[in-house]
Amino acid sequence: MQPEDIVRVDISSGEVSGKRKPSSEYPIHLALMRERPDAQAIIHTHGANTTAVSCLRRDLPAVHYLVPLFGGPQIRCAPYATFGTDALSTNVVTALHRRRAALMANHGLVVLGRDLDQVLALTAEAETLAKLYLDASAAGDPHILDDAEMERVIKKFRDYGYGPVPDQNNSA
Numbered sequence: 001m002q003p004e005d006i007v008r009v010d011i012s013s014g015e016v017s018g019k020r021k022p023s024s025e026y027p028i029h030l031a032l033m034r035e036r037p038d039a040q041a042i043i044h045t046h047g048a049n050t051t052a053v054s055c056l057r058r059d060l061p062a063v064h065y066l067v068p069l070f071g072g073p074q075i076r077c078a079p080y081a082t083f084g085t086d087a088l089s090t091n092v093v094t095a096l097h098r099r100r101a102a103l104m105a106n107h108g109l110v111v112l113g114r115d116l117d118q119v120l121a122l123t124a125e126a127e128t129l130a131k132l133y134l135d136a137s138a139a140g141d142p143h144i145l146d147d148a149e150m151e152r153v154i155k156k157f158r159d160y161g162y163g164p165v166p167d168q169n170n171s172a
C-alpha cells in the first residue's frame with residue numbers, strides 16, 4: 001500500500017476523493033468519527049474468533065477480567081444488517097455506546113480508540129478474549145464475572161490509562 005492508495009472521505013459532507021474506492025464499511029467509520037470524539041482511530045476486522053462469537057449472536061461476556069478494557073462488563077453484539085448499509089452503521093454505533101468495541105452479528109468486529117497503536121492492541125486483545133470464551137465454552141460452562149467485580153476492575157484500569165469511555169456527543 002502506498003500513500004496515493006489512501007482514500008479521503010470528508011467527515012462533514014461524506015465526499016470521497018482519491019484513486020480508489022473507500023471500504024464498503026466507510027459509513028460506520030464516518031458515523032463513529034462524527035459521533036464519538038474519542039474515536040480518533042477505528043479498526044474493523046473479520047477476525048476468526050470474534051467473528052465466531054458474532055455468529056452465535058451473543059455479547060462477549062466477562063469471561064476474563066480484561067473484558068472491561070473495552071468499557072463495560074461485556075462487548076455487545078450489534079444486530080445483523082447487510083454490509084455497507086446505514087442500518088448496519090446505526091446498529092454498530094448503538095452497540096458501541098460507552099464501549100471501545102462491538103461485535104457485528106455474522107460479520108466481525110469494530111474497535112475504536114485514541115490512536116492506531118491503542119486500537120490495534122485492543123483488536124488483538126478482543127481476539128484473544130473471544131478465543132478464551134470459545135475454548136472455555138467448548139470445554140464446559142465458563143463462570144462469568146459479576147458486574148460488581150467488573151466495576152472494581154474498571155476503576156483499577158483507570159490507573160493504566162484506560163479511562164472511562166465517554167458518552168456519544170460528549171467529550172468529557
Ligand SMILES: [Zn+2]
Pocket residue numbers: 025044045046083107108
Ligand atoms: Zn466487514
